[in-house]
Amino acid sequence: MKELDLLKKDWQKDTNFFEQLSESAIYKMIHKKSSSLVKWILIISLIEFVVLNGISLFINDENIDDFLIKHPYLDLINYVNYIVVISFIIVFYKKYRAITVLDSSKNLIQQIKATRQVVNYYILWNVLIGGFFGVFGIIDGFNNSFTKNNAVNTNIKYILIIIFVLLIMGIIWGFYKLLYGGLLNKLNKNYKELMKIDL
């Protein structure tokens, strides 16, 4: 192709055409912070974990204690949730380490794709666990506020439970979309563009 060869000729001769950076300018550059997306995913997940669990330590609500006494198995599930969330953070860390510019482009893209998947699973897990706890909370709420005198129709009760749980899950989903949405979008844009090429 003659156009590309014309460019190649020009390309190889204009070695000193760019404004040359001095050593001190390069020194300054290497002391700046990188803006790696995966690093941010890791940092945000850690902050989120610490803050959300920190809040629950400070809230000493008797209702919550009562709630957990009433449903002892939920406490167990709570611990399972801790383990799962910590595992996710470990995976984020591993991904952060695994994404290296020294890899071939294809491997790098696959790592990025995998990271995006993991974040999606993490969000899904949080939405589901939130919905799960929500069901118990709402059933309890119903039982407390509706006595036999003002009992509601069972069908309506179920419909309301479903609506409330979906609402809770929606709010949690929205929260995570807000938290990770920007980062995921960037990874996603990357990924879509790269998959078009079918490496």
Next chain:
Amino acid sequence: MNESLEQLFVKQLKDNQNIIHKICRLYTSGEDAHKDLFQEITLQLWKAFPKFRGESKFSTWAYRVALNTAITLYRKSTRSISTVDYESKSYFISQEDYNTEEEEQLLLIYKAIHLLNDIEKALVFMYLEDKCYTEIAETLGISEVNTRVKMNRIKGKLKKILNP
């Protein structure tokens, strides 16, 4: 030790900075985006530098890090602009042998390359750097046959853009 590593890196990068400038030229339009990408590539190179054993030339090693940064880690909205603005015109043309017709042609070719996707740009870059297909294939992580096929497709694509 760390100090001398830093000195070594800065010196090597200074001597080889045109590689990175050239990559920025293909992947960005406008001075700000060029500087941003240059900054990010420099950082990634520095982070990876302790793993550089000197088995290959600094420039060869830098290709991989720089291209991967441009392809995957760097995202700025400004860089998706595919047209070359007027200001950056002078930036693309070598000033020595002044030849308007050739300049126009080169500008058009750059414009066409800006329309390619990130991987295609990486292929074009290594082609312009006169790299063999084996090395291009290894850097991208695809087979040599696939590299040839893609390069031919890119040439076709550029031809179509340039001669509609």
